[in-house]
Amino acid sequence: MPKKIYFDYAATTPVNKRVAKAMTPFLSEKFGNTMSLHSFGQEAKFALDQSRQVLADLINAEPNEIIFTGSATESNNLALKGVAFANKNKGNHIIISSIEHPCIMESAKWLEKQGFEITKLPVDKYGMVNPKDVKKAITKKTILVSVIHASNEIGTIEPIEEIGKICRQVGVYFHTDASQSFGKIPIDVKKMNIDLLTASSHKIYGPKGAGLLYVREGIKLVPLLHGGGQENGLRSSTVNVPAIVGFAKAAEICRKEMRLKGYPENRRLTSLRDKLIKSVLKIKNSHLNGHPKNRLVNNANFWFDFIEGESLVMQLDLEGIACSTGSACSSFKLEPSDVLLAIGLKPQEAHGSLRVSLGRFTTEKEINQLIKVLPKIIKKIRAISPFKN
Numbered sequence: 545m546p547k548k549i550y551f552d553y554a555a556t557t558p559v560n561k562r563v564a565k566a567m568t569p570f571l572s573e574k575f576g577n578t579m580s581l582h583s584f585g586q587e588a589k590f591a592l593d594q595s596r597q598v599l600a601d602l603i604n605a606e607p608n609e610i611i612f613t614g615s616a617t618e619s620n621n622l623a624l625k626g627v628a629f630a631n632k633n634k635g636n637h638i639i640i641s642s643i644e645h646p647c648i649m650e651s652a653k654w655l656e657k658q659g660f661e662i663t664k665l666p667v668d669k670y671g672m673v674n675p676k677d678v679k680k681a682i683t684k685k686t687i688l689v690s691v692i693h694a695s696n697e698i699g700t701i702e703p704i705e706e707i708g709k710i711c712r713q714v715g716v717y718f719h720t721d722a723s724q725s726f727g728k729i730p731i732d733v734k735k736m737n738i739d740l741l742t743a744s745s746h747k748i749y750g751p752k753g754a755g756l757l758y759v760r761e762g763i764k765l766v767p768l769l770h771g772g773g774q775e776n777g778l779r780s781s782t783v784n785v786p787a788i789v790g791f792a793k794a795a796e797i798c799r800k801e802m803r804l805k806g807y808p809e810n811r812r813l814t815s816l817r818d819k820l821i822k823s824v825l826k827i828k829n830s831h832l833n834g835h836p837k838n839r840l841v842n843n844a845n846f847w848f849d850f851i852e853g854e855s856l857v858m859q860l861d862l863e864g865i866a867c868s869t870g871s872a873c874s875s876f877k878l879e880p881s882d883v884l885l886a887i888g889l890k891p892q893e894a895h896g897s898l899r900v901s902l903g904r905f906t907t908e909k910e911i912n913q914l915i916k917v918l919p920k921i922i923k924k925i926r927a928i929s930p931f932k933n
């Protein structure tokens with residue numbers, strides 16, 4: 545059986561060996577609780593503080609502005625609900641984009657039921673939010689704008705610096721979900737006028753179970769969890785030190801890669817991605833989703849006429865190639881992805897999508913294999929497609 549090929553790095557990544565090594569002592573001998581006064585606790589607290597510093601440095605934040613959570617889902621919930629309830633005396637209006645991850649969409653939907661007003665900003669056919677639309681949508685009652693940094697599905701990178709500037713000018717908080725961009729694209733929260741930012745460890749070769757929310761100093765949030773008061777009272781729970789140490793190590797590795805002259809990993813992935821896009825678009829009736837240039841270096845997303853994405857993913861899996869249709873979170877719903885509908889695809893078109901996300905271990909040989917296999921599978925599925933007529 546040939547080696548399996550993984551093209552789903554946007555869903556999750558394997559833990560880097562150096563990350564696992566950094567975590568190991570904190571699973572066994574350095575197991576203390578950061579809230580304990582004795583030396584075991586202080587040793588864990590020291591590792592936590594160091595990790596906070598490393599992660600803050602990556603986005604030009606201060607360590608006390610980093611709140612550790614269990615995932616990006618939790619960070620996004622805390623950002624939206626936390627700001628909403630802490631600022632309900634100022635206003636009840638929240639603006640999000642129409643291409644957010646389900647954890648923002650569902651949090652917004654829930655807030656709507658609690659009496660908040662939600663505006664969903666449109667995007668263009670490439671999935672770009674127009675900053676002018678943000679400006680127009682802000683009212684006297686607006687308390688928060690949340691726009692994803694880079695789409696997990698179609699890879700489009702949003703103009704968050706401009707959006708942040710607009711929000712800062714009118715005193716509205718700006719949150720961005722940077723789960724897919726953190727550690728891959730340079731982020732400077734000060735320069736980009738970001739008030740709150742979400743990131744997740746398992747997207748950057750760190751372990752699952754660790755996320756962060758950057759909260760600019762002075763911004764008040766209502767916590768989701770009440771208890772022992774960890775993380776400045778914003779996230780009670782015994783702190784998951786091994787996962788956070790791993791998260792920081794993974795971020796440190798990303799930082800080193802980003803600082804290498806010419807950012808070689810970025811160039812490598814861009815060239816592999818572009819080779820893939822060029823070849824796939826040669827298949828009859830195939831289309832690219834997302835921005836042709838302004839997109840994540842590791843993301844390619846297509847839709848094919850007369851194809852059902854699930855069949856495509858299953859057939860590719862039989863060939864040992866793991867891709868996804870829509871995002872990992874929507875691929876079990878069997879409903880067309882909201883993101884693809886937002887960029888103007890019809891439900892049937894959105895069903896025919898394929899996301900290929902590359903990563904640190906993707907090779908040219910693997911890309912060539914996909915390029916070889918994909919046209920044959922598409923031909924086979926189209927031959928029996930009920931959509932064709």
Ligand SMILES: Cc1ncc(COP(=O)(O)O)c(C=O)c1O
Nearest residue numbers: 615616617645696721723724744
């Ligand atoms: C943009 C974005 N936001 C949020 C999440 C949720 O991340 P987590 O698995 O850490 O909860 C993901 C993961 O798929 C994502 O891609």
